[in-house]
Amino acid sequence: xxxxxxxxxxxxxxxxxxxxxxxxxxxxxxxxxxxxxxxxxxxxxxxxxxxxxxxxxxxxxxxxxxxxxxxxxxxxxxxxxxxxxxxxxxxxxxxxxxxxxxxxxxxxxxxxxxxxxxxxxxxxxxxxxxxxxxxxxxxxxxxxxxxxxxxxxxxxxxxxxxxxxxxxxxxxxxxxxxxxxxxxxxxxxxxxxxxxxxxxxxxxxxxxxxxxxxxxxxxxxxxxxxxxxxxxxxxxxxxxxxxxxxxxxxxxxxxxxxxxxxxxxxxxxxxxxxxxxxxxxxxxxxxxxxxxxxxxxxxxxxxxxxxxxxxxxxxxxxxxxxxxxxxxxxxxxxxxxxxxxxxxxxxxxx
Ligand code: FES
Ligand SMILES: [Fe+2]
Numbered sequence: 001x002x003x004x005x006x007x008x009x010x011x012x013x014x015x016x017x018x019x020x021x022x023x024x025x026x027x028x029x030x031x032x033x034x035x036x037x038x039x040x041x042x043x044x045x046x047x048x049x050x051x052x053x054x055x056x057x058x059x060x061x062x063x064x065x066x067x068x069x070x071x072x073x074x075x076x077x078x079x080x081x082x083x084x085x086x087x088x089x090x091x092x093x094x095x096x097x098x099x100x101x102x103x104x105x106x107x108x109x110x111x112x113x114x115x116x117x118x119x120x121x122x123x124x125x126x127x128x129x130x131x132x133x134x135x136x137x138x139x140x141x142x143x144x145x146x147x148x149x150x151x152x153x154x155x156x157x158x159x160x161x162x163x164x165x166x167x168x169x170x171x172x173x174x175x176x177x178x179x180x181x182x183x184x185x186x187x188x189x190x191x192x193x194x195x196x197x198x199x200x201x202x203x204x205x206x207x208x209x210x211x212x213x214x215x216x217x218x219x220x221x222x223x224x225x226x227x228x229x230x231x232x233x234x235x236x237x238x239x240x241x242x243x244x245x246x247x248x249x250x251x252x253x254x255x256x257x258x259x260x261x262x263x264x265x266x267x268x269x270x271x272x273x274x275x276x277x278x279x280x281x282x283x284x285x286x287x288x289x290x291x292x293x294x295x296x297x298x299x300x301x302x303x304x305x306x307x308x309x310x311x312x313x314x315x316x317x318x319x320x321x322x323x324x325x326x327x328x329x330x331x332x333x334x335x336x337x338x339x340x341x342x343x344x345x346x347x348x349x350x
Contacts, residue, residue, distance in 0.1 A: 007150050007308050009244045010034040011331035013184075013216030014108070014115040014129050015151075016238035016250050019142060023048065023114055028073065030063030034118045035243045038105050039063040043071040049084035050105035050116050056088070057098070112140060113238065113252070115219070120333055127184035129215050137234055137254040138281060141289040145296075149247035149303050151217040151239035152328050157299060158212045158220055159188055161319035167298050170194050171205065179320045181327050186214040188320075217331055230264040230271075231284070232256040235292050251296050253289045257281065 017031045017040065028041045030053060037053045039062045053061050055075045060066075065076030072081040072089060079092030086102040106117035106125050111134045117125045134140075157163070164173040170192035180187040189212070193205045211223040220237040238250040258277035263270050270277045314321060 007152055008120075008332050009150065010118060010120055010241050011151065011217050011328070012117075012119040012123070012126070012333075013151075013218045013331055014117055014125070015218040015240040016113055016248075017050075017116050017240065018114050019140075019250070019252075020109055020112040020114060026068045028063060028066045028068060030061075031116070032242045033116055034120075034241055037063070038116065039066065039073075040107070040114070040116075041066070041068050041073045043068055043084060045071060047071065047084050048107050048109060048114065049073070049086070050107045051082065051086050051102040052105075055080070056100040056102055062102070111236075113236070113250075115238075127216065129219055132221070132234075134234070134254065136260045137256050138285050140236075140252040140254045141285060142250065142252040143293055143296075144251075145249045145300070146242070146246055147249070147300060147304050148245050149239070149249070150308070151241055151247065152325075153306065153308060154237070154239045154247065154249065154299075154303055155214055155217050155220055155328075156321065156324055158186070158214055158222075159319040159321060159324040161190065162317055163299075163302070164192060167302065168194075168295050175319065176209070179323050181323075184216050184330065186212075186324065186327055188212045217328060228265050229267050230262045231258075231267070231288075232261060233288055233292075237296065249296075251293065253292045255281070255285045255288055258284065 015033055017033060018029070023029060023040060023042050025042050025044050025046050028039060031038050031040060038050050039053045040048065040050045042048050051062065051073070053063050055062055055077060057075065057078060057080050060075055060077035062073060062075055067074045067076070069081060072083055074081055080088055080097065081090040082102050083089045086104040088097040088100050091097050108115050108129065110129055111132045115129060119126075159179060161173050161175060164170040171194060173190060173192035176189040176191055189209065191207060191209045193207050195205060206226050206228055209225045209227065213221045213223075215221075218239050222235040224233040224235060225231070233253060233255050235253040236251065240248040240250070242248050258270055258281050259274050270280060312321060
């Protein structure tokens with residue numbers, strides 16, 4: 001049985017539907033999330049709104065021919081206008097608009113990424129994604145993938161210490177401290193050693209520290225440091241369940257602007273020249289993102305074919321997988337309604 005059948009397919013949470021520059025002012029785009037379609041528009045002043053696609057007037061699809069007029073979305077069929085709150089604010093006949101409202105989805109924008117809230121029962125957001133100041137970082141480099149998968153499986157990677165050596169070739173991975181739960185957030189810190197290559201030179205066994213922050217099952221954020229070089233990075237993995245089978249995975253990463261880093265070791269000379277630091281920054285960004293991207297792509301080979309095992313045969317050396325799964329239960333309503341699920345089995349088996 002596949003993992004998507006064992007775990008309820010659509011846990012509640014914030015899911016990325018795109019990056020900000022893919023949704024410029026005046027744009028109208030159709031997206032799929034949790035098996036439903038939604039239409040996202042950005043008004044001329046820059047406000048974002050996500051609405052159900054079917055016009056409450058006579059049923060046209062707002063994403064096929066709909067357009068932005070000022071601060072409203074214009075339906076392509078009879079030209080009725082809808083505000084960002086979904087309310088019909090005008091007809092094209094000069095008559096009083098009907099008192100209807102297209103259903104809206106909660107939407108937020110953080111570090112140039114757009115997220116939509118999904119809850120199977122249609123409840124409002126029960127947690128936030130904390131805002132993040134990215135001004136000390138270079139612009140995010142990004143990539144997007146689509147494959148068979150479930151957001152709980154991909155996010156479980158954040159606590160799966162065992163695979164870091166086998167899949168990614170990290171050396172001596174170790175968790176520093178316990179997994180910390182804060183409501184819908186989960187934090188873990190770990191270290192490992194790995195050889196890195198920069199400027200055509202190899203630096204063997206460089207120690208890296210990762211602070212992983214997970215907010216719901218769709219949002220993972222890692223702050224990475226290489227203390228011996230003084231470099232800092234931020235990496236993001238956004239897992240979005242498109243339908244019962246497929247996941248869209250967006251990844252993004254950025255190095256901290258070198259002039260704001262306390263560069264050390266072989267990079268120390270760059271700290272004395274703002275000009276030199278700026279000159280090599282794109283190379284560090286390009287190179288480090290490629291390493292991150294290749295790490296994620298190494299995971300694909302496993303994710304694509306893995307099954308969700310409710311009662312895993314864990315061994316000493318594994319990360320806190322069951323603690324993670326118990327934390328993840330809060331994003332499913334099935335447990336509350338007592339219908340039983342793979343998640344319930346997993347909890348019982350720990
Ligand atoms: S169907 Fe949308 S305005 Fe008529
Ligand atoms: Fe991994």
